[in-house]
Amino acid sequence: MAVYFTQREIVVPGQLLAKGPYQLGSNVYKVGNAIYSSIIGLAELKDRAIHVIPLKCCYVPKVGDIVIGKVIDVGISHWTVDIASPYSAILQVSDAFNKVIDTTREDLTKYFDVGDFLVAKIIAFDRTRDPLLSTKEPKCGKIDRGTVVEISPAKIPRLIGKKGSMINMIKKEINCQILVGQNGRIWIYAENPEDELLLVRVIKRIELEAHTSGLTDRIREMIRREKSRRGNVVSASKKGRKAS
Amino acid sequence: MSQLVRKVERPPRLIDEEGRRADGRKVDELRRIKIEVGVLKNADGSCYLEQGRNKIMAAVYGPRELHPRHLAMPDRAILRCRYHMVPFSVLERKSPAPTRREIELSKVIREALEPAIFLEYFPRTTIDVFIEVIQADGGTRCAGITAAAVALADAGIPMRDLVAAIAVGKVEGQLVLDPMDLEDRYGEADMPVAMMPSLGKITLLQADGLMTLEEFEKALELAMRGIKEIYNKQKEALREKYLAIKREVEVT
Numbered sequence: 417m418a419v420y421f422t423q424r425e426i427v428v429p430g431q432l433l434a435k436g437p438y439q440l441g442s443n444v445y446k447v448g449n450a451i452y453s454s455i456i457g458l459a460e461l462k463d464r465a466i467h468v469i470p471l472k473c474c475y476v477p478k479v480g481d482i483v484i485g486k487v488i489d490v491g492i493s494h495w496t497v498d499i500a501s502p503y504s505a506i507l508q509v510s511d512a513f514n515k516v517i518d519t520t521r522e523d524l525t526k527y528f529d530v531g532d533f534l535v536a537k538i539i540a541f542d543r544t545r546d547p548l549l550s551t552k553e554p555k556c557g558k559i560d561r562g563t564v565v566e567i568s569p570a571k572i573p574r575l576i577g578k579k580g581s582m583i584n585m586i587k588k589e590i591n592c593q594i595l596v597g598q599n600g601r602i603w604i605y606a607e608n609p610e611d612e613l614l615l616v617r618v619i620k621r622i623e624l625e626a627h628t629s630g631l632t633d634r635i636r637e638m639i640r641r642e643k644s645r646r647g648n649v650v651s652a653s654k655k656g657r658k659a660s
Numbered sequence: 661m662s663q664l665v666r667k668v669e670r671p672p673r674l675i676d677e678e679g680r681r682a683d684g685r686k687v688d689e690l691r692r693i694k695i696e697v698g699v700l701k702n703a704d705g706s707c708y709l710e711q712g713r714n715k716i717m718a719a720v721y722g723p724r725e726l727h728p729r730h731l732a733m734p735d736r737a738i739l740r741c742r743y744h745m746v747p748f749s750v751l752e753r754k755s756p757a758p759t760r761r762e763i764e765l766s767k768v769i770r771e772a773l774e775p776a777i778f779l780e781y782f783p784r785t786t787i788d789v790f791i792e793v794i795q796a797d798g799g800t801r802c803a804g805i806t807a808a809a810v811a812l813a814d815a816g817i818p819m820r821d822l823v824a825a826i827a828v829g830k831v832e833g834q835l836v837l838d839p840m841d842l843e844d845r846y847g848e849a850d851m852p853v854a855m856m857p858s859l860g861k862i863t864l865l866q867a868d869g870l871m872t873l874e875e876f877e878k879a880l881e882l883a884m885r886g887i888k889e890i891y892n893k894q895k896e897a898l899r900e901k902y903l904a905i906k907r908e909v910e911v912t
Contacts, residue, residue, distance in 0.1 A: 429813050452858065454820065455816060474723055474782075502723040502782055503784070625905060
């Protein structure tokens, strides 16, 4: 019985993590009684289970997940949606709206056209067939404003933070709306377009530095510095006008 | 590094009296290896590797949707590999069209990487590996496997282990580790080996030339020593990508 890593150490595939009666968490596998990592990530021992938190991964659909998709094709009675995953998703007309739509009379592009972004919930996926989406759920539907940012789905838990600490901090510092898709796409909207650009930078920085400690504080500092700099620019330009 | 060799002429001795090889290495010494991770922006995972005068770029895409669809397997992902030498990678221009040799090496490399990947996690998809040899000086299939394994890990693909590879040659009756083109050309034997080092499993073993059974056993042992060294470099390079960011932001 032994553990061969320090908490939150960066491990690589094939690295021996532990020997003995530990439970298998995510991204590890067992040969005999030895536990190895199967991915590049941060190793963690929690409640006698060994996990590796991935640093990079692809999104595998899970029933119940809220995702942000992009319409790539319009069919007779369905839309094909890219959900940033190896599997493209299907949205049936019957799962899209609460009202009845007569597909023989109506043109589906009226509702969602190619290139539209939409928020949807995954209602079925079993790996043998493509995932099915629904936009009947609350908060779901077409995105008609704001920006969609894409990051690695592995960094989504860090963007949310422990009990939402990171995302709540961001919402407190910047007046905005954020909707996080489990597939790594994030919808953001702010009244002030400059805030939206700042948000994009904040999210990209979280993605890059997800595995470092003290990130929440650094991000808060970054937002405050940016805001005060912007405040100075405004006051400076006012001064300039007075002088002339 | 020294200038490119213009003509490949056989020196009078490939190994001198002190046991030094044509480029000054000892018989059991690897060429200098440099590995960089995540060098391509558009690939899911990538790796640039230099091993002596070998320069190799590996890119991994996937798991992603497979086209044409009929190639897809219902229970697992498929792995596709392309080993390719760019026209200027050798002294005489090589036609960019895939040669028979490159097609065979693509298959051999695919089979060396396949056992390391958990393909069953992503049914109906494909994982594509591209290996471009930018400059070649012997042992490029092994360097290609080493680079591709790092690129696969960088793409976040679940793997049993990394795969590291090295060749052992026989030159003037002596076994040499990591033969370069010159030694390959005028040597008596060449044996590329690829392994999953922590699991101790061999995924590729080729050999051409003449070796006795004892020589083969010694050669395999020598290869394993070389592989262990390369494996450490692979792990270090993968960690370094993230540690560099950590160092940069946490100190300040």
